[in-house]
Amino acid sequence: MSPQTDRAIVLRLVEYSETSQIVSLFTAEHGLLRLIARGSRRSSRTRFAAGLDLLESGDVSFLPARGDAQLGTLTEWVQTDTFGGLRRETLRLYAALYAVELLVALTEEADPHPGLFDTLLRTLGALAGAGPVAPQLPRFQAALLKAIGYTPNFDACVGCRRPVPRSGPIYFSAGAGGLLCRDCEMHHVEKRRIRTGLLGSQPGEANHRDWFELLDYHLTHVAGRRFKTATQLETLLAREPGERL
Numbered sequence: 001m002s003p004q005t006d007r008a009i010v011l012r013l014v015e016y017s018e019t020s021q022i023v024s025l026f027t028a029e030h031g032l033l034r035l036i037a038r039g040s041r042r043s044s045r046t047r048f049a050a051g052l053d054l055l056e057s058g059d060v061s062f063l064p065a066r067g068d069a070q071l072g073t074l075t076e077w078v079q080t081d082t083f084g085g086l087r088r089e090t091l092r093l094y095a096a097l098y099a100v101e102l103l104v105a106l107t108e109e110a111d112p113h114p115g116l117f118d119t120l121l122r123t124l125g126a127l128a129g130a131g132p133v134a135p136q137l138p139r140f141q142a143a144l145l146k147a148i149g150y151t152p153n154f155d156a157c158v159g160c161r162r163p164v165p166r167s168g169p170i171y172f173s174a175g176a177g178g179l180l181c182r183d184c185e186m187h188h189v190e191k192r193r194i195r196t197g198l199l200g201s202q203p204g205e206a207n208h209r210d211w212f213e214l215l216d217y218h219l220t221h222v223a224g225r226r227f228k229t230a231t232q233l234e235t236l237l238a239r240e241p242g243e244r245l
Contacts, residue, residue: 001063001066003061003062003063003075003076004030004061004062004063004064005059005060005061005062006027006028006029006030006059006060006062007027007028007029007057007058007059007060007080007117008025008026008027008028008033008057008058008059008060009025009026009027009055009056009057009117009120009121009124010023010024010025010052010053010054010055010056010057010058011024011025011026011032011054011100011103011104012024012054012100012104013052013053013054016036019038019039020036020037020038020039021036021037021052022034022035022036022037022071023035023036023037023052023074024104025060026103026107026117026120027060027112027117028112028114028117028118029112029114030110030112031107031108031109031110031111031112031113032103032104032107032108032109032110032111033062033072033109033110034070034071034072034109035060035062035071035072035073035074036071036072036073036074037052037074037077038073038074052077053079053082055083055086055096055097055100055124056079056080056081056082056083057079057080057081057083057121057124058077058078058079058080058081059076059077059078059080060074060076060077061074061075061076061077062074062075063075081124081125083096083124083125083127083128084128085127085128085129085130086124086127086128088128090236091133091233091236091237092127092128092133094229094232094233094236095127095133095136095137095233096123096124096127097229098137098227098229098230098233099120099123099124099137099140101227101228101229102140102141102144102219102227103116103120103144105223105225105227106144106148106219106222106223107147107148113147113148115143115147116143116144116147119139119140119143119144120140123136123139123140134208134209135204135205135208136204137208137211137212137233138203138204138208138211138212138215139203139204141203141211141212141215141216141219142202142203142204142211142215144219145215145218145219145222148222150177150218150222152172152174152177152178152179152218153177153178153179154178154179154199156178156179157178157179157180157181157184158173158176158177158178158179158180158184159176159180159181159183159184159185159187159188160181160183160184162181164179164180164181164199165181166196166199166200167196168182168196169182169185169193170193170194170195170196170199171185171188171191171192171193171194172191172192172193172194172214172217172218173185173188173190173191173192174190174217174218174220174221174222175188175190175221176188176190176191179199190221192214192217194210194214195207195210198210198211198214203215209237212237213234216230
């Protein structure tokens with residue numbers, strides 16, 4: 001059986017033996033993959049052009065899992081970008097780790113999302129650069145929600161389908177899937193009030209921290225659990241002045 005090839009980003013590395021690792025990759029054409037990388041921990045690294053490291057991109061060759069095997073086999077890895085700037089600041093690193101945690105939790109193995117793969121590449125590149133972290137988080141959150149079919153409704157009340165007035169209290173329910181007007185919110189236990197000015201922008205355009213917190217709230221509901229990196233990320237965001245975040 002000939003190996004298959006793809007572009008990939010390393011999401012997780014788990015020690016498997018003294019010489020091997022289990023690597024989780026997000027690929028352009030094959031989606032989320034879990035492969036065993038035999039010999040990847042050897043000091044010679046003879047089987048891989050540049051070793052394997054977390055949050056790097058590369059070209060992968062692999063043999064898919066067959067029969068009862070739960071893991072495929074990584075046969076070759078050629079590194080293309082290390083996104084070294086992510087290690088320059090703790091905030092940049094945790095923003096990248098948060099994006100990775102979302103992907104692992106909310107995408108299925110062997111379910112490709114080529115557009116989301118390209119978005120992750122752009123996000124890692126932006127976070128590794130010198131630009132602000134702020135816009136990247138809600139922009140990626142929104143792209144992920146769209147890819148998996150859980151984009152909230154911000155156009156009208158999900159209860160009565162009427163436009164939500166931009167003045168007065170506005171509520172959001174993750175379970176209901178979007179906005180709630182004052183008349184409908186009383187029928188929902190799970191909800192949170194949001195700032196009226198938030199709806200005058202799109203994720204990644206403005207109000208970055210508000211968008212991040214709202215979309216994280218929604219993603220937490222979709223996943224059914226709190227993301228481990230979210231707590232550290234919120235602490236780091238709170239220390240950053242103004243729109244730089």
